[in-house]
Amino acid sequence: MDLLEDYRSEIDNIDKEMTLLFESRMNLSKKISDYKKKNKMKIYQRDREELVIAKNISYLKNKEYESLLRSYYINLMNLSRLIQSKEIDSNYDSEKIIKHKKENLKVGYQGVIGSFSEEAMHKHFSSIKNIKNYERFEDLFIALQDEDIDYAIVPIENSSTGGINRVYDLLNIYDFYIVGEECIKINQHLIGVKGATINDIREVYSHTQGFEQSRESLKRYENIKLIPYLNTAISAKLVSDLNDKTKAAIASERAAKIYNLDIIDSNINDIKDNYTKFVIIGRSFEARSDCDKTSLILSTGHKSGELYRLLKYFADYNINLTKIESRPNKHTPWQYLFYIDFEGSIEDEKIKRAIDNIANESKYFKFLGSYKKCNI
Ligand SMILES: O=C(O)C(=O)C[C@]1(C(=O)O)C=C[C@@H](O)C=C1
Numbered sequence: 228m229d230l231l232e233d234y235r236s237e238i239d240n241i242d243k244e245m246t247l248l249f250e251s252r253m254n255l256s257k258k259i260s261d262y263k264k265k266n267k268m269k270i271y272q273r274d275r276e277e278l279v280i281a282k283n284i285s286y287l288k289n290k291e292y293e294s295l296l297r298s299y300y301i302n303l304m305n306l307s308r309l310i311q312s313k314e315i316d317s318n319y320d321s322e323k324i325i326k327h328k329k330e331n332l333k334v335g336y337q338g339v340i341g342s343f344s345e346e347a348m349h350k351h352f353s354s355i356k357n358i359k360n361y362e363r364f365e366d367l368f369i370a371l372q373d374e375d376i377d378y379a380i381v382p383i384e385n386s387s388t389g390g391i392n393r394v395y396d397l398l399n400i401y402d403f404y405i406v407g408e409e410c411i412k413i414n415q416h417l418i419g420v421k422g423a424t425i426n427d428i429r430e431v432y433s434h435t436q437g438f439e440q441s442r443e444s445l446k447r448y449e450n451i452k453l454i455p456y457l458n459t460a461i462s463a464k465l466v467s468d469l470n471d472k473t474k475a476a477i478a479s480e481r482a483a484k485i486y487n488l489d490i491i492d493s494n495i496n497d498i499k500d501n502y503t504k505f506v507i508i509g510r511s512f513e514a515r516s517d518c519d520k521t522s523l524i525l526s527t528g529h530k531s532g533e534l535y536r537l538l539k540y541f542a543d544y545n546i547n548l549t550k551i552e553s554r555p556n557k558h559t560p561w562q563y564l565f566y567i568d569f570e571g572s573i574e575d576e577k578i579k580r581a582i583d584n585i586a587n588e589s590k591y592f593k594f595l596g597s598y599k600k601c602n603i
Pocket residue numbers: 256259260270271272273275276279303304307308311
């Protein structure tokens with residue numbers, strides 16, 4: 228007991244020093260925000276943040292703490308950016324600022340008009356005006372990093388075909404946060420140019436997800452070639468541009484309307500309750516008061532019982548784990564990153580404690596965010 232008290236008293240002294248240093252660091256951060264405002268600089272300075280992290284990791288004597296120190300600085304600089312944006316905004320009427328921000332929000336999605344991502348974006352950001360679309364998922368992450376957009380919306384999982392691997396990988400590569408979630412019902416239709424019938428069709432274009440979700444239904448069409456394409460809506464656009472009765476696409480009803488095409492066979496998705504979940508990605512951590520879901524990534528040592536030991540914290544703290552997805556750790560063959568979703572917000576005390584334990588004991592740990600889950 229004496230020993231514990233000794234340790235705690237040492238921690239109290241360290242905390243006191245750290246708090247004073249924290250205060251000094253935040254005061255400097257405020258001064259920098261004045262400078263940035265005068266010189267019209269962006270708050271987020273990626274290169275500087277990377278340098279701060281690398282420099283401080285190089286000071287570490289015990290390299291075992293490297294990923295923890297990285298998380299520490301990422302969070303610290305997030306707070307620093309938060310204080311800078313508050314400082315810059317405080318000179319204005321806050322309601323006006325919020326309205327201005329909402330109206331000027333720039334959101335990006337992958338694909339073209341008529342895609343399911345575009346539909347999910349409109350559902351989530353109801354009156355959004357500044358919209359940008361990109362060809363590849365990574366283009367969205369780069370645009371977010373370069374501050375060309377404020378948020379990106381990306382599909383992460385389909386209820387019948389599972390996770391979108393590329394999106395999972397990008398969430399680990401880039402240091403962004405999940406700040407929201409949206410779900411939409413997906414109905415796939417076979418669509419072609421006006422007047423085309425099923426007997427005319429020789430080639431069908433769609434995203435591989437469109438084919439996968441309609442695998443059984445597609446068996447009833449004979450002599451039809453399936454051609455994987457960039458996106459369901461881009462496939463619809465192609466069919467419309469080619470204006471050829473032998474070509475069709477698998478896409479949404481909305482895409483058929485937008486590209487002036489006819490539905491030849493409706494609702495061809497094999498599972499009728501077919502949903503896709505999207506996540507909204509932002510540069511900064513946002514814990515809104517209605518957050519009820521949290522996501523993180525971890526990896527464990529290659530020893531028996533390691534994953535069990537970490538997952539046990541969810542049971543110990545009575546936290547409902549809702550999903551585990553594993554992806555290969557590309558740098559070490561046959562080792563995996565586990566993407567974990569669970570109920571509750573990082574603001575809940577029991578979640579904070581579970582996460583602290585897990586972060587300490589994982590080989591690699593990354594917090595992805597707390598956000599409001601979608602209803603389906
Ligand atoms: O160096 C700056 O530009 C800062 O504003 C300071 C700071 C930090 O807290 O270290 C904060 C935000 C920037 O993205 C980079 C670094």
